Amino acid sequence: MMVDQQGPADVLSHSQLLDQGERAAVALAKLGVRPGDQVAVLLPMSLESVVVTLACIRLEARRLTLPLGDHLGFIRHRLRTSGARVVITAGSCAVDGTVRDIKSGLDRALWACPEVHSVLVVQQVPRPVPWQPGRDVWWHEALAAGPVPGGPYAGAMSSSTDRPVDRARNGSQGPSGAPVPPAALIFDDPLDRRSADDSDQGWGDRPAGDGTGGDLLRFLEEKPPHHL
Numbered sequence: 001m002m003v004d005q006q007g008p009a010d011v012l013s014h015s016q017l018l019d020q021g022e023r024a025a026v027a028l029a030k031l032g033v034r035p036g037d038q039v040a041v042l043l044p045m046s047l048e049s050v051v052v053t054l055a056c057i058r059l060e061a062r063r064l065t066l067p068l069g070d071h072l073g074f075i076r077h078r079l080r081t082s083g084a085r086v087v088i089t090a091g092s093c094a095v096d097g098t099v100r101d102i103k104s105g106l107d108r109a110l111w112a113c114p115e116v117h118s119v120l121v122v123q124q125v126p127r128p129v130p131w132q133p134g135r136d137v138w139w140h141e142a143l144a145a146g147p148v149p150g151g152p153y154a155g156a157m158s159s160s161t162d163r164p165v166d167r168a169r170n171g172s173q174g175p176s177g178a179p180v181p182p183a184a185l186i187f188d189d190p191l192d193r194r195s196a197d198d199s200d201q202g203w204g205d206r207p208a209g210d211g212t213g214g215d216l217l218r219f220l221e222e223k224p225p226h227h228l
Contacts, residue, residue, distance in 0.1 A: 012047050020047075020143060021054030027142040028055055031086050031118045035060035038084040040116075042066040042075070042106055044093045048122045048139065052088055068095060068102065076109040079116060088120045088139070091129035103129050 012020065033039060039061050043049045056063045064082050066075050079087070087110075090102045103121060107130055110116055121129060122139040 017047070017051065017054070020051045021058065023143040024051050024055035025058040027120070027145070028059060028061065028086065030142075030145075031120075033059055033061050033086055037061045037086075038064045038082040040064045040066055040079055040082065040084040040087040042068065042087065042089040042102060043122060044068060044090060044095065044124070046090075046093075046122070046124070048088075068093070068100065070105070072105060072109045075106070076112050079109065079113045083115065085115055086118045086120070087116055088122065090122045090124040092125040092127050094125060099125050099127070101127075107132070 028039060037059075039052070039056055041049065041052055041063055043052070053063055055061075064078065064084055066078060078084075087106065089106050092099055092101050092103065094100075102124075103119075106119070110119075117135065119132075119136045120139045120142055121136055
C-alpha cells in the first residue's frame with residue numbers, strides 16, 4: 001500500500017518546540033514506551049529529530065539512532081539486539097541533493113524484526129510511501145491526538161522562571177492538590193540566579209598578597225565564576 005505525504009514545517013518557535021516534545025512523549029507513551037525502553041530513530045537532521053530527543057528525555061527512554069543509507073543489515077541487527085518496539089522514520093528525505101526512500105528500506109529491514117509493532121512516519125519529501133496498516137502511523141497524526149493541556153506530561157518542560165522543580169522542592173501542589181513533579185528540562189537562563197558555590201570574592205577580587213607562593217595557592221583555590 002502506498003500513501004502520499006506532504007512536506008514538513010520548517011520553523012518552530014520555542015513554545016511550539018516544547019509543545020511538540022510534550023505531544024511526542026504522550027504519543028510514545030500510548031505506544032507502550034516506558035522508562036528504559038529503546039526508541040529507534042531513523043531520521044535526517046530535522047526539527048522532528050530534536051522533538052524525538054525531548055520526548056525520550058521526558059519518558060526516560062533511550063534513543064537509538066540508526067544510520068541513513070544502505071545499512072539494512074546493520075539496522076536489522078540493531079533493532080533485534082536492542083529490543084526496540086517503536087521506530088520513528090522519515091518516509092523519504094533529501095540527502096546531498098538526492099531523495100532517498102528511507103521508509104521502503106526500513107520495511108525490508110523489519111521483515112526479520114517482528115518485535116517492532118509501531119512505526120511513526122515523519123513527512124519529509126512529498127512522494128508516495130509504502131504503508132502497512134495497523135503498524136504505520138503518521139507522526140503528525142500521532143502528535144495531534146495527544147491531550148497535552150492538563151495531561152500527565154503538562155508542565156514537564158518549561159521556560160518559565162517559576163520553575164516546577166523549585167515548587168516541588170518547596171512542597172507546593174498543583175491545581176488538583178497533587179504534588180508538582182520535578183521538571184525534566186529547564187530552559188531558563190542560568191545567569192539569572194546565583195550559583196550555590198558562588199562567593200562574594202571571585203578570581204582577582206581578594207586583596208593581593210606579598211607575591212609569594214601563597215598568592216598562587218590562593219589563586220588556585222578560588223572557584224571560577226559558575227558561568228565560565
